[in-house]
Amino acid sequence: MTHLPHLITDLGLILGAAGITTLLFKKLKQPLVLGYIIAGLLVGPHVALFPTIIELENINIWAEIGVIFLLFSLGLEFSFKKLVKVGGASSVMALIEVVVMLLLGYLTGKILGWSTMDSIFLGGILSISSTTIIIRAFDELGVKTQRFAGLVFGVLIVEDLVAILLMVLLSTLAVSQQFAGSEMLAAVLKLAFFLLLWFLGGIFLIPTFLRKASKLMNDETLLIVSLALCLLMVILAAQAGFSPALGAFIMGSILAETTKAEKIEHLVASVKDLFGAIFFVSVGILIDPAMMVTYAGPIALITLVTLVGKAISITGGGLISGQGLKTSIQSGMSVSQIGEFSFIIATLGLTLKVTSDFLYPVAVAVSAVTTFTTPYMIKFSEPLYRLVERLLPAKWQKSLNEYSSGTQIISTTSDWKLVLRSYVLHMVVYCVIIISIILLSAQYLNPFIVENVVNGNWGDVVTTAITFLVMAPFLWALAIYHPQKEAQGRIWANRNYRSLVIVLEFGRVAVAILFIGVLLNQFFSVQLAIVVGLVMVAFLMMFSQKIQQFYIRIENRFVKNLNARELQEAVRMHHTLTPWDVHLTSFEIDPGSAVVGKSLLDLQVREKYGVNVAVIERGDRTITAPTRNELIFPNDKVFVVGEESQTEAFRQFIQTRSVLTSSQEEERESVRLQKLQIRAGSVLLHKSIRNSGVREKTKGLIVGVERKGRRMLNPDSELVFEEGDIVWIVGLPRRIKQLEVASPEPGIPEALA
Structure with missing residues (x-):
């Protein structure tokens, strides 16, 4: 009988168990990551009901390869340009969360009587949320298009980069075994130096190489070249004294800026899924159920710290960055879990032999519990907001609203x-x-x-x-x-x-x-x-x-x-229609353009310039074949079809600046949020918003009505005014004053700066 190497036997056992459990978890609509972990638990040395893995050392090598490909794929989705675009709000929220969770994790470890190194690594484990679990939960709940979801995605991008930094710092700390400020600073500076150097060199060389060799590459060669580049950067990072995972992440982020990024991501997906499954199964293999029972109390405490600490820290960060109470609470409730990076940090502690054996299964258990709670936390966020709004004093709510409004300003660059x-x-x-x-x-x-x-x-x-x-x-x-x-x-x-x-x-x-x-x-x-x-x-x-x-x-x-990737997208949107020499050309609308605020019917671009507006891009929204009533907004990207002379005439037209008269300029600058109280004899009493004529008389907009302590934001146009109502109007104070004068008993306006 032919002898079969244990490596093949173990690999077959791992993938068989993973396949069965993931099918079951797919049926139950639960995250596949948990299925892999349970599969590892079943074939591990601590459960005797099923065949057991023979050579754990070989499986650990496969798991390390899994980490490399996981981070390589994460880098392909990352892109440093995304980090620049996430904005200050997401960065503030992520950094506050990481700092708070590092401190809470360290203090929790100390309260439990753990060693200093266990407590530090616990802080690192708790500080990073799970991108995979959050994206899946958003998809299932249908909230990806909501404002808070965009902020959460930005937080996750910043966290990914912070996680890489944490891995370097924790490795340095594990080697030195002391809090040496100079060594930590040197490690950070060294990381920043090599990150910038690799990024500059990679962007200068690799896209050019892929472009020159594109004619020689099919799917097979592109996959091999991509994996070769990944592993070469892994070797380079290891030679420089960093973790191999860092090198994989950097190469992924470099390739994310190339025109081949989507293709590479598609080709690597199967490799990532295979080795990623092996990694998560290996996570389960290391779990000792008896140890989890022994540490049930610490697991419950750490789970509570994770849920509450992350929710409060992200909510606080959102409020500090001026995102409003509702958005901040929704964001905070969405990231209350730990995941992939937490396992990698826990694995790092075991590999360096600086953490106790119990920390790893504790981290996995906390991850499993918080994964199950994530969808319910997201669903509960809106009811929690309503509860907080009812309990929060009116003065505090007013201060928060004023602070949030004050941060939403357009800043000029000197x-x-x-x-x-x-x-x-x-x-x-x-x-x-x-x-x-x-x-x-x-x-x-x-x-x-x-x-x-x-x-x-x-x-x-x-x-x-x-x-x-x-x-x-x-x-x-x-x-x-x-x-x-x-x-x-x-x-x-x-x-x-x-x-x-x-x-x-x-x-x-x-x-x-x-x-x-x-x-x-x-x-x-x-x-x-x-x-x-x-x-x-x-x-x-x-x-x-x-x-x-x-x-x-x-x-x-x-x-x-x-900019090759963006240029390629632009080329896709710029075609020539032969034999007519007609082009699809894009224009970005300046906020000061004369066309802003006007509909396509008002502009009559087809009649005047002979061009057709085919597409309007507005932020993340794309409006194809816009109707004649579609308005033009500042910073819209408008794609028009026409001959070169026609599109040039249209360009000159949209570059025309709108000119305001002195009175218009004065009115524009004096728009304020006012409040008007409805008294007996008011011209607005017993009239609906639609029939009151407020919009026409004040050149303003009713944004809220307060009636007997109940607040209605953006009220329905059929709402009828009653005596005692407080009406909030965004408009011109002078015109609102005239509206008051028309009432026998005028209300007292209060302008809010």
Whole structure:
């Protein structure tokens, strides 16, 4: 009889158990992750009813591969651009939640008498929510399009990045076994340096490589190349002292910016599902039911801390960022669980041998309980909001509403803000690139040249020359390039600020010269370094034009690669209809355009310009074949079909700015939220909102009615006013005052700033 390796036997057992339990959980409409964990529990060494895994060491290797592919797929869905777009509100909410849960987890561990390292890892485990479980719950409940769901998705994106940082920090802490502030800071700076370096290098090289090789790639080769890139970055991250999972995540996020992202994500999905299943089954294998019974009390306490702590921290973060009470409560109730990253952090503690054996099954048990409670927490969020609204004092509600309204403002960006932000960004980017070039030169290039090309001092000279030529474009950009030339020109026009501009310019030049000195100090004495440094500065000045052209080509290629995915989407929406030379062209509507607020019927674009409006994109909403009554909103993206001359005429039309008269400008700026009380004899008494004429008389809108302590937001137009009603109107105070004067007993308006 042929001997079958235990690895194949174990793998068959794992996948068989996983298949049966996932079919059962699919039938019960429960998360598949829980099915995998239960499958692992059944085939693990602690349950004797079923065949048991023989070689756990091999399964752990498969599980590590599963973590790599899980994070690679997560990176493909992540994209650093998404992080930029999530906005400040989601970032504030996520950071507050992580900090609060880290503290609560640590304090809970200490209350339970656990060791310091167990308590720290417990905080890390509790601080990250489950993306998979939340997305599934939103799909089942049909709430993905609601406002709070968008905020939650932003929170999850920020949490993913924070989780990567936590893994690095916890690894550093586990190795050092002490809270060394300098070591932790060094770890964070090292992580930031390598993240930026890998991202810049990856975006510059990989999209270009995929584009050049696209004609040679079918689905099979694209899958192999993608997995090869993932594993190469895993090796690179391990060599740099980071976890392999970090490398997989970074490569996924780089590939997410390419035009092949959707294709790669589709191809990798099966690989991820396979190894992901093995990982979650291995999670279940490590669970000891007896230990879970022993630690039933701590599991219950930690579950309660998770549910309450996450709900309160996210709700508080939402209120701080001005999201309103209802949205904040809904967001907080949606993220009250732990999931995939929590298992990975728990696995990290076991791998590093710094956490106790009980922490892992406790984390899994808490995850299982909070997974089941997630849909019910989301459903209960709205009733909880109504309860809180009833119990909250009116003064507090008024303060919250005013604070929320005050944060929803459009901020303007000053020239100084533009200039300083671009200076800082470019300084950081160029410094990272130049430092990495110097380090690579000293560690790899110089030994290679000295051993294989030229010996002695001449080898140092050749190394320095090559390194300087590679650095030259970035030194030029650091010292001379003006990323915000127009804004800086406007600042320079004000003589009061010229000295500050000069200081900034000299500072940039000084940093560039400092880097030249650092390079020369690697290989030459101080006296010789000064002489060679002057020669290098002269070289930069003499060939400034050539270096500038070369740098612009580098920058253009990077920007093209970075925006390749968006450019491809634009190309898909821009076709030529032969033989008529008709194009589909997109225009973004400026908020100050004369077309804002007008319907397509009013604009008569087909009659006047010969173009048809085919699509209107408004945020996440796409309006295809809009009707003639569709209004144009600020920042809409309008796609029109027409000849080049027609679309150009339409472009000039929409770029026309709306001009307000002085009285219109005054009215626009004086719009306020007013309240008007309905008294006996009021012209509005016993009239419906529709028939009251308030809209026409005040140029305003009734947004709320308060009747005998009951508040009605956005009341129905058929509502009839009664004596004592307090009506809230958004309109012009002058016109509302005229409406009051028409009443024998006028109410007393109160303008709310």
